Amino acid sequence: MEGVTRVSNILEMKQVSKSFPGVKAVQNVNFTLKKGEVHCLIGANGAGKSTLMKILSGVYTKDEGEIRLEGKPVTIKTPVDSMSLGISTIYQELSLVEELSLAENIFLGNYLKPNGGFVKWRKINEEAKRLFSILGLSVSPTMQTSKASMGLKQMTEIAKAIAAECKIIIMDEPSTALSNDEVLKLYDVIKLLKKQGYTIVYISHKLEELYAVGDRVTVLRNGKWVITDEMKNLEQPDLIRHITGRSIEKRDKVHIETNREEFLKVKGFTNHKIQDVSFSVSKGEIVGLYGLVGSGRTELLRAIYGADPIQAGELMMDGMKKIISSPQKAVDAGMGLVPENRKTEGANLDLSILENAFLPSLHTFSKRSFVKQQQMKMVMQEMIKKLNIKTSGSDVPMRNLSGGNQQKVIISRWLIKESKILLFDEPTQGIDVGAKDEIYSIMKELSNQGTSIIMATSEIEELLTVCDRVLIMFEGKLIKEFSHPSNYKSEIMNIAVSG
Numbered sequence: 001m002e003g004v005t006r007v008s009n010i011l012e013m014k015q016v017s018k019s020f021p022g023v024k025a026v027q028n029v030n031f032t033l034k035k036g037e038v039h040c041l042i043g044a045n046g047a048g049k050s051t052l053m054k055i056l057s058g059v060y061t062k063d064e065g066e067i068r069l070e071g072k073p074v075t076i077k078t079p080v081d082s083m084s085l086g087i088s089t090i091y092q093e094l095s096l097v098e099e100l101s102l103a104e105n106i107f108l109g110n111y112l113k114p115n116g117g118f119v120k121w122r123k124i125n126e127e128a129k130r131l132f133s134i135l136g137l138s139v140s141p142t143m144q145t146s147k148a149s150m151g152l153k154q155m156t157e158i159a160k161a162i163a164a165e166c167k168i169i170i171m172d173e174p175s176t177a178l179s180n181d182e183v184l185k186l187y188d189v190i191k192l193l194k195k196q197g198y199t200i201v202y203i204s205h206k207l208e209e210l211y212a213v214g215d216r217v218t219v220l221r222n223g224k225w226v227i228t229d230e231m232k233n234l235e236q237p238d239l240i241r242h243i244t245g246r247s248i249e250k251r252d253k254v255h256i257e258t259n260r261e262e263f264l265k266v267k268g269f270t271n272h273k274i275q276d277v278s279f280s281v282s283k284g285e286i287v288g289l290y291g292l293v294g295s296g297r298t299e300l301l302r303a304i305y306g307a308d309p310i311q312a313g314e315l316m317m318d319g320m321k322k323i324i325s326s327p328q329k330a331v332d333a334g335m336g337l338v339p340e341n342r343k344t345e346g347a348n349l350d351l352s353i354l355e356n357a358f359l360p361s362l363h364t365f366s367k368r369s370f371v372k373q374q375q376m377k378m379v380m381q382e383m384i385k386k387l388n389i390k391t392s393g394s395d396v397p398m399r400n401l402s403g404g405n406q407q408k409v410i411i412s413r414w415l416i417k418e419s420k421i422l423l424f425d426e427p428t429q430g431i432d433v434g435a436k437d438e439i440y441s442i443m444k445e446l447s448n449q450g451t452s453i454i455m456a457t458s459e460i461e462e463l464l465t466v467c468d469r470v471l472i473m474f475e476g477k478l479i480k481e482f483s484h485p486s487n488y489k490s491e492i493m494n495i496a497v498s499g
Contacts, residue, residue, distance in 0.1 A: 010035040016065030025051040030266040038200045043220035044432040058082035088161035092173040103128035103141035120274040131159040151182030170201040179293040211450030244434035269313035273299035274476045288463040289456040291473035297456040306330045334415030340425040349399035383412040404435025424455040
């Protein structure tokens with residue numbers, strides 16, 4: 001493939017193992033990198049890929065095995081060890097200081113060896129400008145990082161890795177918060193890096209990204225190596241089967257024509273982010289909101305839920321006018337929200353599964369200030385079984401669960417509350433392909449039971465899989481509606497981009 005230099009392995013991890021109390025996270029895994037390749041590392045949540053890369057980046061120390069870099073055995077016990085060997089990691093949560101300039105972030109902790117304690121700011125800015133030009137960018141290095149787009153912040157992390165004279169760059173879910181245009185720019189930068197001889201480990205749950213950038217792929221499952229092969233040798237169904245251990249058949253939404261009763265009606269919703277938005281949702285209907293980053297889809301959900309105020313408009317539920325001025329009023333009215341960022345907005349990671357699930361329903365399960373613990377545990381066990389939440393018990397801290405299982409706990413919260421309408425914002429972001437399929441099945445089952453659903457997503461395939469109708473958002477306005485969206489895939493994408 002273009003840009004790949006066929007030489008011996010630059011990195012070899014042989015029979016590497018790592019255990020935590022009660023968990024064998026990585027078991028005798030072999031992983032190799034060739035110089036100048038993009039090697040995709042993939043697996044379900046909890047498969048061991050993050051643990052393996054944290055061993056390579058010095059966050060964890062291996063229990064067993066050997067690591068060889070350019071044929072020589074190396075010891076990696078700390079992140080400093082990893083960086084000194086030329087291995088740089090760009091995490092999903094970027095490590096930039098918002099108040100500093102882009103150039104300051106690139107050279108943070110490495111201010112070009114200042115003489116006499118004086119930092120050569122002019123030289124630092126010139127060097128940062130040069131690094132950005134390598135990545136095909138014309139950017140002011142003095143720009144404050146807080147004013148940069150997510151895409152530019154991602155490029156700053158890459159420039160930081162190049163400045164540290166790395167040989168291997170580990171990218172962990174690099175596209176999560178990027179717009180479509182920024183993702184395409186990331187692909188271009190990866191191709192440039194390959195041509196310059198950098199080796200990249202690319203971790204993502206989005207299979208289309210692997211085929212766009214990858215030369216080879218390694219699949220882990222339950223902490224064990226499953227397969228390493230050229231990307232071109234694996235069809236997507238085969239890759240899914242290796243990841244999950246089972247086949248997942250792609251199914252577009254089956255539309256059943258019924259005269260369903262209207263449940264929710266939004267009329268003329270307007271604030272500083274959305275303009276005169278009107279639509280309705282029937283009982284048991286799944287309506288998708290689609291648009292680019294900044295189109296207003298998330299802002300519309302927040303306005304419906306009372307998280308953001310509206311300047312004009314009204315909302316009807318089951319034929320009655322409702323004034324939803326806060327999330328608490330939304331919950332009281334029978335709404336539930338599964339937010340885009342489950343870790344900061346959807347859950348308290350320090351609380352247990354049970355505590356997270358019952359947050360909005362505690363008054364129902366208490367009497368005279370005493371909580372009915374046994375009843376709550378019985379209900380939670382039913383939810384764990386119903387939603388196939390993988391956990392050893394309801395007292396496990398939320399942070400110990402994989403992303404997909406955290407999402408199921410948040411959904412269980414609204415099932416316990418018996419919510420009549422659910423708002424999903426990017427419901428499968430950062431979730432592996434097997435957990436995605438389970439979330440889709442849950443949504444369809446809820447729909448069949450009469451629960452109304454509004455889902456905002458940036459993934460077109462998600463719309464086709466679960467939605468009855470799709471509403472297109474563009475610059476804060478609702479500009480087009482599609483029934484039977486699976487018949488209009490290309491048109492939906494074109495309108496979302498161009499309006």
